[in-house]
Amino acid sequence: MIRFVLRRLIQLPLILLLVYAATVALLMAKPGDPIQVTDKTTDQAIQARLQRYGFDTPWYQRYFWTYPRQLLENGDLPSMAYSDWTVGEIISQSFPVSLQLGLFALVVALLGGTTIGVLAAAFRGRAVDHLCLALALIGVSLPAFIIAEVVLILFGVVWPILPVGGWGSPQALILPGTTLALPFMAYIARLTRASMLEVLGADYIRTARAKGATPFAVIFEHAFQNAFLPVLGFLGPAAAGVLTGSFVVEKVFAIPGLGTHFVQAVLNGDQTLCLGVVLLYSFLLVVFNLLVDVAYAAVDPRIRVVES
Amino acid sequence: MRRFLRNPGARVGLILLGLVFAACLLTWPYTARHYDDQQLSRHHTAPDLARVADWFGTDELGRSLLVRTLYGGCTSILLGILAAAISVVIGASWGAISGFVGGKTDAVMMRIVDVLNSLPYILLVMLFTLAFRDRLAVIIGAEWAAFVVLVLAIGSVSWLSMARVIRGQVLSIRELPFVEAARAMGLPAHRILLRHIAPQLVGPIAVYATLAVPNAILQESFLSFLGIGIQDPQATWGSLAADSIAAINTVQFDWWLVVFPCGALAVTLLCLNFVGDGLRDAFDPKSN
Secondary structure, eight states: OHHHHHHHHHHHHHHHHHHHHHHHHHHHHSOSOTTOOOTTOOHHHHHHHHHHTTTTSOHHHIIIIIHHHHHHHHSOOBOSSSTTOBHHHHHHHHHHHHHHHHHHHHHHHHHHHHHHHHHHHHTTTSHHHHHHHHHHHHHHHSOHHHHHHHHHIIIIIIOOOSOOSOOSSTHHHHHHHHHHHHHHHHHHHHHHHHHHHHHHTSHHHHHHHHTTOOHHHIIIIIIHHHHTHHHHHHHHHHHHHHHHHHHHHHHHTTOOOHHHHHHHHHHHTOHHHHHHHHHHHHHHHHHHHHHHHHHHHHHOHHHHHHHO | OHHHHHOHHHHHHHHHHHHHHHHHHHTHHHHHHHTTOOOGGGTTOOOOSSSGGGTTOBOTTOOBHHHHHHHHHHHHHHHHHHHHHHHHHHHHHHHHHHHHHOHHHHHHHHHHHHHHHTSOHHHHHHHHHHHHHHHHHHHHOHHHHHHHHHHHHHHHHHHHHHHHHHHHHHHHHHTSHHHHHHHHTTOOHHHIIIIIIGGGGHHHHHHHHHHHHHHHHHHHHHHHHHTSSSOTTSOOHHHHHHHHHTTOOSSSOOHHHHHHHHHHHHHHHHHHHHHHHHHHHHHOTTOO
């Protein structure tokens, strides 16, 4: 187990380096002037900008020497589109917002999805099951922004009981967080239902029922732990999905999160901000996936035996 | 096929899908030429059953939303199918080769898939789209450049899960006696793969291809929504939905701008998912 974790931790900087190189390649492939010179810019200003962003050096020096050195010295890189701000400042302001949104969405998706899935499996074939399945299918098929727009219309125009925009109060978290969670809640519901049905057909469940366990005990004490494994495995891709989904939700609900900044950075050609955000998200995802894999191995003893 | 048609959801989905496809494709010769016809005096008009062009209302430039929705449908559907095809081809080949060869090559190939799975792939896709769209536009024109780049970008996102599924299938097929017989006869590896194993894979490939199309359309609408995909005046359902957000306000709510593109997108995606689920249940030997 320790060796497994260590191996993955050693791979982390390699993966980050790979992502960095890929991002650099794509950024350099984009045509256009990154320094954004107009005919009003003085020669001094051009020189100052070139120096500030490292564009007076060749590309291999800039991306693999100047930027890392600047990072190590100042802990920060200047943003190319917003000249008053550094990348670190932008990230430290907007990332906590996105983090709160993402974590809320994941928790809601997990709780809601497993509940719906267990209900559907427990009452298989009845009305509850069909309703849950229909809701799950709708949640999986519809793109996040359609759900977001519907929510916007419902709670913004028709029935304004919750804030549909901005940030600051805890109520502002509810609508965007739930909207972000819905597709994943639907997928987790389907996954839980299928997994529960498989587990409920197993012999040991039959034994428990024969011994007279109540249906509640059968589900929650015996079946659910085993049925939960695929859901745990899904958490990794779910985190990645929540991350990308947050771009849309932040745009629709006007939330000052990191997603909006990244999209703007990509459209503006702000190379340093792009690099910073991509590295941050990659780091987060790899660490999150590692945690999920460790949890999976901790919960399921069979995995531990196979690994060693 | 008969089991598939017995599933009521799949039947309805197939029929609706056929209607939507037919509507978009048959009107394409007209919509391709008129999707940008502006009539500024008739902007923001509500749906009006009197004129055909006004059945869905008009947008802020007086363009008929019906024409734009149908045109956007063509673009979205074509994009979805092409991108799904690319991801199926890449994913199936990767998975089949990895599963068949086995050993270290398999471990390496699957490790690559795992690593790519854990990356914020979509960020790189966005950068990829913007990097190559303008370059390609110089060669083949702006609209086609955006289209081609989007197809490549979306196709390169979705091949990962297909690779994993196909690898699993190949691993189990590899142990079957007829493969062993083929190997004993001395057939070269690529022949075994192509002529003997591949036909067994048609089932899972068909199912996942059908489920990959709505995924691709979803990705495309996501990118268009963020402004990185197809640009105005071209339309896809995603870009139409993005434009319609501005219409949601409490002063003058132009509901038709939201309802029709989003509705068309939702109906198509739901039907594709129904059909895909139906196919999967029809091929699954475990379900009755």
